[in-house]
Structures are given as structure tokens and as C-alpha cells.
Amino acid sequence: MSAVPSAIPLTMFLVLTGYYLLKTAREIFILSEGGAEVKSYSSAGQALLLLLIVPPIARSRRASTARNWCSG
Numbered sequence: 001m002s003a004v005p006s007a008i009p010l011t012m013f014l015v016l017t018g019y020y021l022l023k024t025a026r027e028i029f030i031l032s033e034g035g036a037e038v039k040s041y042s043s044a045g046q047a048l049l050l051l052l053i054v055p056p057i058a059r060s061r062r063a064s065t066a067r068n069w070c071s072g
Contacts, residue, residue: 030039
């Protein structure tokens with residue numbers, strides 16, 4: 001059995017924990033420097049960036065998963 005399935009929950013935990021910590025720190029800096037308006041614009045920018053980044057990553061993951069299944 002592969003170690004990959006057991007690494008997936010650990011990876012997800014680390015990613016989500018890092019996001020939680022960075023989001024908290026980012027909000028403190030944004031609110032201290034620019035206020036609520038800058039926070040709104042930065043959230044909108046982050047959403048647009050994710051809309052551009054996620055689809056290519058999903059396509060590449062689907063392609064790599066298909067290759068892994070075919071190679072057995």
C-alpha cells in the first residue's frame with residue numbers, strides 16, 4: 001500500500017492551517033494600513049486571482065491523475 005493516501009490528510013491540514021494563520025496576519029496589516037476599503041479590494045483581488053489560477057491547476061491534476069491510472 002502506498003504512503004500517498006495517508007499524506008493527503010496531513011497535507012490538507014497543513015495547507016488549511018497555513019491559510020488560517022496567514023489570513024489573520026494579512027487582515028491585521030491591511031486594516032492597520034488602509035482600512036476597510038482596502039480590505040474589500042484585496043479580497044476581490046484574491047477572488048479574481050483564484051478564478052484565474054484554479055482552472056489550470058485542476059486541468060493539470062486531472063491529466064496527471066489520468067496518466068497515473070493508465071500506468072497502473
